[in-house]
Amino acid sequence: METRHKILLVDDDPDLLEVYRETIEMLPSGPEIQTASSGARALAMLESESYRLLITDLKMPKMDGLQLLSIVRRKFPELRTVVLTSVSDEQFRSRVYALGVDLYWHKPGTESEMKQFLECLESLLGRELEPGFRGVQSKSLVDLVQLECISQSSSVLRITNGPLTGCIWVNNGELTDAETDGARGEDAFQKILRWKAGNFEFLPAEANRPRTIFKSYNALLLETAQALDESSGDASAGNPDGEHGANGAAQNGATGLAALADSEGVEFVLKSNADKRIDSRGLENPERLAGWSRRSLERFSALGETLHVGAVEQITGIGMQRHVALAHKNNSDVCVGWQHTLSVGEIRERMKKVLTLWAS
Amino acid sequence: MGLLSIFSKPAKPLLQLHSGSFSIDRTGRVLATTLPSSFPRDLVEEIGQCITETFNEAHSIQLPLDELVIYYPGFRITARDMRGGAMVFLSTPSTFDPSLNTR
Numbered sequence: 001m002e003t004r005h006k007i008l009l010v011d012d013d014p015d016l017l018e019v020y021r022e023t024i025e026m027l028p029s030g031p032e033i034q035t036a037s038s039g040a041r042a043l044a045m046l047e048s049e050s051y052r053l054l055i056t057d058l059k060m061p062k063m064d065g066l067q068l069l070s071i072v073r074r075k076f077p078e079l080r081t082v083v084l085t086s087v088s089d090e091q092f093r094s095r096v097y098a099l100g101v102d103l104y105w106h107k108p109g110t111e112s113e114m115k116q117f118l119e120c121l122e123s124l125l126g127r128e129l130e131p132g133f134r135g136v137q138s139k140s141l142v143d144l145v146q147l148e149c150i151s152q153s154s155s156v157l158r159i160t161n162g163p164l165t166g167c168i169w170v171n172n173g174e175l176t177d178a179e180t181d182g183a184r185g186e187d188a189f190q191k192i193l194r195w196k197a198g199n200f201e202f203l204p205a206e207a208n209r210p211r212t213i214f215k216s217y218n219a220l221l222l223e224t225a226q227a228l229d230e231s232s233g234d235a236s237a238g239n240p241d242g243e244h245g246a247n248g249a250a251q252n253g254a255t256g257l258a259a260l261a262d263s264e265g266v267e268f269v270l271k272s273n274a275d276k277r278i279d280s281r282g283l284e285n286p287e288r289l290a291g292w293s294r295r296s297l298e299r300f301s302a303l304g305e306t307l308h309v310g311a312v313e314q315i316t317g318i319g320m321q322r323h324v325a326l327a328h329k330n331n332s333d334v335c336v337g338w339q340h341t342l343s344v345g346e347i348r349e350r351m352k353k354v355l356t357l358w359a360s
Numbered sequence: 361m362g363l364l365s366i367f368s369k370p371a372k373p374l375l376q377l378h379s380g381s382f383s384i385d386r387t388g389r390v391l392a393t394t395l396p397s398s399f400p401r402d403l404v405e406e407i408g409q410c411i412t413e414t415f416n417e418a419h420s421i422q423l424p425l426d427e428l429v430i431y432y433p434g435f436r437i438t439a440r441d442m443r444g445g446a447m448v449f450l451s452t453p454s455t456f457d458p459s460l461n462t463r
Contacts, residue, residue, distance in 0.1 A: 058374060059374060064374055064375075065374075066374060066375070087374065089376075091376065091377065091452060092374060094434065094452075095377070095433075095434035095435075095452075096434075098432075098433035098434030098435075099433050099434060100433065288421040289421060289423065291421075292417050292418060292421050292423065295413075295417065296414050296417070296418075299410050299413060299414065300410060300414075300430050303406060303407065303410050303430075304432050304435075306403065306406060307375070307377065307403065307432070307435060308374075308375050309377070309432040309433065309434045309435035310432055310433040310434060311432075311433070312430060312431070312432055313431045313432060313433060314430075314431045315414075315428065315429070315430050315431070316427075316428070316429040316431075317418060317423070317425040317427070317428050318425060318426055318427040318428075318429075319418075319423060319424050319425045319426055320424065320426065321423075321424070322423060324423070324425075344427070344429055348429075348431070
C-alpha cells in the first residue's frame with residue numbers, strides 16, 4: 001500500500017502557512033501537510049508523530065529557525081529538513097547547511113522559482129533512506145565482491161565511507177589486493193568489509209598491481225564473516241548489561257575500543273556512557289579523564305545550543321605532554337589520546353576516521 | 361506575482377555570528393575584544409567561562425593544555441592558554457578553511 005509522506009510546515013505567519021499548505025499539497029506525490037505556528041509547537045508535533053520532511057522559516061519569535069533546526073538535527077537525524085526564508089545573508093545559508101539541513105531556499109518570488117522549489121521538494125521526498133551502499137541499497141559489500149568474482153570480472157572497487165577510503169582489486173574473478181588507511185592485503189580487506197554504508201565505484205582494472213591476497217574469495221569472505229560474527233558477539237557481551245567496567249575492557253578482544261586503539265597515532269582510547277560506565281584502552285586511571293571529557297562535552301554542547309550552531313562535533317586539546325580529542329558518538333563520550341607530534345589539523349582528520357570506524 | 365508577494369515579512373534579527381578574538385583573565389573575565397559591539401556581550405562572557413572552566417579542570421587532572429579547539433558544524437572556537445588567562449578566536453563559516461567543511 002502506498003503511504004503518503006507527511007510534511008510539517010513551520011512559520012509564525014498563519015496566512016503564509018495556509019499558502020504553503022495549498023501549494024505543497026499539489027505535489028504529484030500528494031503529501032499530507034501539517035502546520036505549526038512556532039518552533040515549540042513543531043517540536044511537540046515531531047515528538048508525537050513521524051514526519052518525512054520539515055519545512056521551516058528562520059525568523060520566528062521566541063524559538064527561531066536556527067534553534068529549532070539545531071534541536072531537530074540532534075533529536076531527529078533521519079528527518080529531512082528544508083529552510084524556506086527571506087533571509088539572504090550568506091552566513092545564515094552556510095550555518096544552515098553546516099547544521100546538516102538538506103535545502104536552503106529563498107522564498108520564491110516568481111512562478112518559475114516556485115516550480116523549481118516544488119520540484120526540489122518532490123525529489124527530497126522520493127529520496128531513499130535505506131542503509132547500504134549508495135546505488136545498491138540493501139546490498140552489502142560482500143554481495144558486491146561476490147558479484148565481481150562470480151562474473152569473472154577485472155576491476156578495482158573503490159569504497160568511500162566518510163573520511164575513509166578503501167580499494168579492492170579483482171582480476172579475472174580473483175581477489176588480488178586490498179588497501180585502506182595504511183593496511184594492505186587480507187587485513188585491509190577485512191577492515192573494509194566492516195563498513196556498513198558508504199559509496200562505491202568501479203574503476204578500470206589494474207592488471208599489473210602486485211598481488212598480496214592469495215586465498216580464494218570464498219575462503220576470505222568466510223573468514224571475514226566469522227570475524228564479523230565474533231565482533232558482534234563481543235560487542236553484545238560488552239553491552240550496558242554486561243560485565244565490562246573500567247577494568248573489564250581488556251576482555252573485549254580485538255574489537256571495539258581495541259580496534260580504535262590500534263589506529264595510527266592513537267595513544268589511548270576512553271569511552272563513557274550516559275550511565276557513567278567507563279571502558280578504556282591504554283589508561284591506568286580513566287575515571288578523572290572520563291569526568292573531564294563528559295563535563296567538557298556537556299559544557300560546549302550547551303554553548304552550541306546558545307549560539308545556534310548545532311551540536312559540538314569535536315574538541316581538540318593540545319598539551320605539552322598529551323594531545324586529546326573528544327566527541328560524542330553513538331550515545332557515548334569518546335576521548336582519544338594522540339601522539340604529541342601530531343598537529344591540530346592532523347588530529348581532527350584522524351579523529352574523524354576513528355569516529356567513523358567506531359560508528360561502523 | 362501578487363500571491364507570492366506575501367512571502368516577505370518584516371525582519372526579526374537572528375543571532376549574527378562574527379569572526380574575531382577576545383582575551384580573558386584567569387577567572388574568565390573579558391579583558392579586550394575585537395568583536396563588534398553588536399555581538400552580545402553576555403555570549404562573549406559565556407564562551408570565556410566555558411574556556412576557563414575547561415582549561416582549569418584539565419589542569420586539575422594533570423592534563424595541562426596549551427590550546428583548545430572546539431568544532432561546531434557552523435562555527436569554530438580556538439583558545440590559547442596565556443599563563444592562566446586565554447586568547448580566544450572565533451571563526452564563522454565564511455572564514456572557514458575547506459578542511460572544516462563537515463558535509
